[in-house]
Amino acid sequence: xxxxxVAIIGGGVIGLSIGWQxxxxxxxxxxxxxxxxxxxxxxxxxxxxxxxAEVHMQESDLLQLGLxxxxxxxxxxxxxxxxxxxxxxxxxHGTLMVALDRDDQAELEHHYEVQLxxxxxxxxxxxxxxxxxxxxxxxxxxxxxxxxxxxxxxNRLMVQALIQAFKKFGGNxxxxxxxxxxxxxxxxAIGIQVQEDFIEADLVILSAGCxxxxxxxxxxxxxxxxxxxxxxxIALRMETxxxxxxxxxxxxxxxxxxxxxxxxxxxxxxxxGFDTKITAGGMFELLRGAWEVLPSIYExxxxxxxxGLRPGSRDNAPILGRTQIKNLIMATxxxxxxxxxxxxxxxxxxxxxxxxxxxxxxxxxxxxRFA
Ligand code: GLY
Numbered sequence: 001x002x003x004x005x006v007a008i009i010g011g012g013v014i015g016l017s018i019g020w021q022x023x024x025x026x027x028x029x030x031x032x033x034x035x036x037x038x039x040x041x042x043x044x045x046x047x048x049x050x051x052x053a054e055v056h057m058q059e060s061d062l063l064q065l066g067l068x069x070x071x072x073x074x075x076x077x078x079x080x081x082x083x084x085x086x087x088x089x090x091x092x093h094g095t096l097m098v099a100l101d102r103d104d105q106a107e108l109e110h111h112y113e114v115q116l117x118x119x120x121x122x123x124x125x126x127x128x129x130x131x132x133x134x135x136x137x138x139x140x141x142x143x144x145x146x147x148x149x150x151x152x153x154x155n156r157l158m159v160q161a162l163i164q165a166f167k168k169f170g171g172n173x174x175x176x177x178x179x180x181x182x183x184x185x186x187x188x189a190i191g192i193q194v195q196e197d198f199i200e201a202d203l204v205i206l207s208a209g210c211x212x213x214x215x216x217x218x219x220x221x222x223x224x225x226x227x228x229x230x231x232x233x234i235a236l237r238m239e240t241x242x243x244x245x246x247x248x249x250x251x252x253x254x255x256x257x258x259x260x261x262x263x264x265x266x267x268x269x270x271x272x273g274f275d276t277k278i279t280a281g282g283m284f285e286l287l288r289g290a291w292e293v294l295p296s297i298y299e300x301x302x303x304x305x306x307x308g309l310r311p312g313s314r315d316n317a318p319i320l321g322r323t324q325i326k327n328l329i330m331a332t333x334x335x336x337x338x339x340x341x342x343x344x345x346x347x348x349x350x351x352x353x354x355x356x357x358x359x360x361x362x363x364x365x366x367x368x369r370f371a
Pocket of ligand 1: 046048231266267310335336337
């Protein structure tokens with residue numbers, strides 16, 4: 001039988017999306033966020049949905065999870081937009097991975113072979129062909145791989161939509177409310193400690209991103225090995241018509257043009273603990289990496305700079321599903337793919353809670369793999 005009362009620790013896109021589906025299934029759900037919901041990694045992300053472009057970083061199980069999520073995305077977005085009445089700018093222009101010199105090209109060729117071996121729908125382009133698609137690309141671009149089915153979304157709109165959809169079905173959102181401890185009795189989670197109050201729950205879901213290992217009460221062997229990995233970002237403001245439509249993976253930066261005219265450039269990958277300072281070096285590297293492939297950015301005004309903390313697990317894959325503590329489920333550690341993996345995490349974790357069955361898709365990602 002599904003639980004009646006659910007406490008979700010962490011109101012990022014993962015916690016919010018699971019909360020939305022559980023509330024929609026008439027469960028009594030409260031999400032607790034230490035800050036404002038969706039203002040952590042969910043806010044900082046670029047919203048690229050690129051399992052095919054990023055394939056070299058992945059193991060097979062993670063690729064399958066990413067592809068399953070990408071396939072489910074359009075249906076999931078339809079449901080979210082209909083429940084929230086907020087459009088999330090799901091853009092289907094595709095992704096181009098570009099090379100600028102012989103070294104880049106050799107790397108891109110190797111990458112392309114891996115993609116072909118995995119039967120992914122990709123296409124090799126010359127520099128001229130790439131510029132026919134994106135005329136502002138530098139003449140220095142020698143070649144590109146087109147990943148037409150790698151698309152993108154506006155993650156900040158997605159946060160707003162999820163909050164709206166969660167509340168629509170009666171979900172309770174408690175923001176600026178830190179969960180101090182998960183209460184465990186006889187190997188079973190029985191609730192949480194919020195400030196001095198004990199709040200009973202039939203099920204606790206830990207989805208607190210890079211803070212997931214900081215909650216008291218868990219024995220060491222159930223503490224998820226998640227750390228913060230800093231990513232600095234910069235947004236430029238494009239004029240109309242925009243100088244770019246596709247997401248570009250350049251050798252030293254990626255560029256993601258959004259429907260609202262912003263051009264996001266990311267991202268550094270730094271092991272700096274919980275530090276979120278913007279540095280001159282970080283901005284310089286991003287702008288240089290982006291300018292090399294798209295020189296016209298030189299003229300664009302800066303709209304915003306920020307840094308976020310990705311939740312990286314020990315193997316940089318997410319931690320999903322049941323734990324050795326009864327009534328405690330984890331959905332955390334999504335690292336660089338939180339936005340891509342939200343729909344599949346939402347669907348599979350909600351199904352686990354409603355049916356008690358762990359699907360084959362998420363079974364490889366249980367916490368016990370670190371035992
Ligand atoms: N998903 C892109 C990043 O983490 O920078």
